[in-house]
Amino acid sequence: MARCIRVPKKGAEPLREALMEQGLLDLDHRIRRDGDFILIPVLADSFGGYEAEEADLEVQEHGETDYRNLSGVPEGLRDLLPSSFDVVGDIAIMKLPDELLPYKAGIGEALLKTEHGVRAVFLDGGVKGEFRIRDLEKIAGEGTSETVHRECGTRMMTDPSKxxxxxxxxxxxxxxxxxxxxxxxxxxxxxxxxxxxxxxxxxxxxxxxxxxxxxxxxxxxxxxxxxxxxxxxxxxxxxxxxxxxxxxxxxxxxxxxxxxxxxxxxxxxxxxxxxxxxxxxxxxxxxxxxxxxxxxxxxxxxxxxxxxxxxxxxxxxxxxxxxxxxxxxxxxxxxxxxx
Ligand SMILES: C[S@@+](CC[C@H](N)C(=O)[O-])C[C@H]1O[C@@H](n2cnc3c(N)ncnc32)[C@H](O)[C@@H]1O
Incomplete structure (x- = not known):
């Protein structure tokens, strides 16, 4: 169990950032969605007008920072794991060679563990057509590929699958x-x-x-x-x-x-x-x-x-x-x- 605040999905991201800035975000537990609410682990009794409550939140592992070491991919194929991937808002998008496709779920879960703030991982099937839309398949995490990306002091809503x-x-x-x-x-x-x-x-x-x-x-x-x-x-x-x-x-x-x-x-x-x-x-x-x-x-x-x-x-x-x-x-x- 962990202490957390239960906030409506829409206002969750600014609150998470404010908690982070004030050092009150509990980094030892993972954020979880519960219906239309987001449960944010906190190190305070209340925050932003929300009283803290107890909830069952997954423990955030900190030991490993390289997803490749948690991916469960056999030793002989490890060199094929990509060293880079795109993070757009709170989703990660990665390309995998065919040999690694049987391990995609484990690779996605590994990325969720090492990339702080990533909610879902998508397999990139490339861009298609005159609209240059990405063919995405979710391999780990929650929610759709619609996300809000931060860049240069701005917020941009996007969905690379559309x-x-x-x-x-x-x-x-x-x-x-x-x-x-x-x-x-x-x-x-x-x-x-x-x-x-x-x-x-x-x-x-x-x-x-x-x-x-x-x-x-x-x-x-x-x-x-x-x-x-x-x-x-x-x-x-x-x-x-x-x-x-x-x-x-x-x-x-x-x-x-x-x-x-x-x-x-x-x-x-x-x-x-x-x-x-x-x-x-x-x-x-x-x-x-x-x-x-x-x-x-x-x-x-x-x-x-x-x-x-x-x-x-x-x-x-x-x-x-x-x-x-x-x-x-x-x-x-x-x-x-x-x-
Ligand atoms: C490479 S994307 C541009 C992305 C954008 N500039 C950015 O920074 O993310 C090219 C865009 O051009 C659009 N497009 C293609 N042909 C077009 C046309 N004739 N008139 C207007 N938009 C077009 C596509 O739908 C696509 O969104």
Whole structure:
């Protein structure tokens, strides 16, 4: 038995954080869900207006911090266990090779034991289709894959099984937000649940952000993220950005985070940008093809009467042994300032 407070699910996370900050969270026991309530183990008689009660909570093991040592996978296969995985909010998402699939339940349970704050573990079957949705199978823990992710002082509701979300873009989102000047009009052409817009709205002072996505499931998440973060300058739009963009004001900044094929839409973006505007285009490609890609891009746009120059290229992350994701910061040709 352990001492805990019984709080409604909705207000549980801020309370858990407050307890943690004040050193009153009992780290020796695990948080448990009970219907619409969450039982949070505490080191106090009451907290936040909730009286503590006794409940049967699992003991939190602290000894082992590497899930691989608790996974129950035979010695001969241990080297196949991944050393990294994504944590989105309170869920973990991991890829496993076929040889480890018979052990997936034990691997998931091991991760729950070593990763503090992880409620459920999902097996990643890869992203599919134009909406880039993840095929997820729960292998341990409780609840669905809907979760609230924290990034750069913001909270973002997402569900990687319904909408695309990549926690590994946090640094890039912070970089783009740091470039935004007061009063900018910004268009995010492939917004997902609008993490770029959310981080920008929180850390800069744009006049307007238009976050567009084709996936109808994104609308609910975008609206919730606008609400949760108290954003007033962002509009969530569902539709094909190449069409939607034609009806929007010219933009100071356009974000094109569609790494498999963003360049196919660059003409639309160049037409929608102010002459002094900047486009951030993300693209995955063979590292050896980078120079050819840049040359080809400029000549393809020129053939459509669209001048442009690439003012900065940065490798964001490795995608495969030979491929990487790059960001190209692009300005219309007439522009003369650079960032
Ligand atoms: C890589 S995800 C973007 C994720 C998001 N920027 C983030 O940081 O999490 C690409 C998104 O583009 C959307 N998409 C694909 N084609 C589109 C189009 N023609 N117009 C608008 N959105 C589109 C997909 O539904 C998907 O959510």
């Amino acid at each position: 909408v695309y979300f990549n926690p590994r873009l946090a640094t890039e989102r912070a970089r783009v937000a740091s470039l935004v000047r007061d009063g900018e009009v910004i268009i995010d052409m492939f917004a997902g649940v609008a993490p770029f817009g959310t981080v920008i709205a929180r850390h800069a002072h744009p006049a307007k952000i238009y976050s567009i996505d084709l996936n109808p499931e994104c609308e609910r998440f975008m609206r919730e993220n606008i609400r949760m973060n108290g954003i007033t300058c962002m509009e969530a739009i569902i539709g094909d950005s190449t069409q939607v963009i034609k009806g929007l004001p010219k933009a100071d900044r356009i974000i094109m985070n569609l790494p498999q094929m963003a360049d196919r839409f660059l003409d639309s973006a160049l037409r929608a940008a102010k002459p002094s505007g900047t486009i951030h285009m993300h693209r995955v490609m063979e590292r050896s093809a980078l120079e050819d890609f840049e040359r080809d891009l400029v000549s393809r746009m020129a053939s459509e009467g669209l001048g442009m120059r690439i003012v900065r290229v940065q490798e964001l992350k490795t995608y495969s042994p030979t491929m990487s994701v790059y960001v190209f910061d692009i300005m219309p040709e007439a522009a003369d300032s650079s960032e």
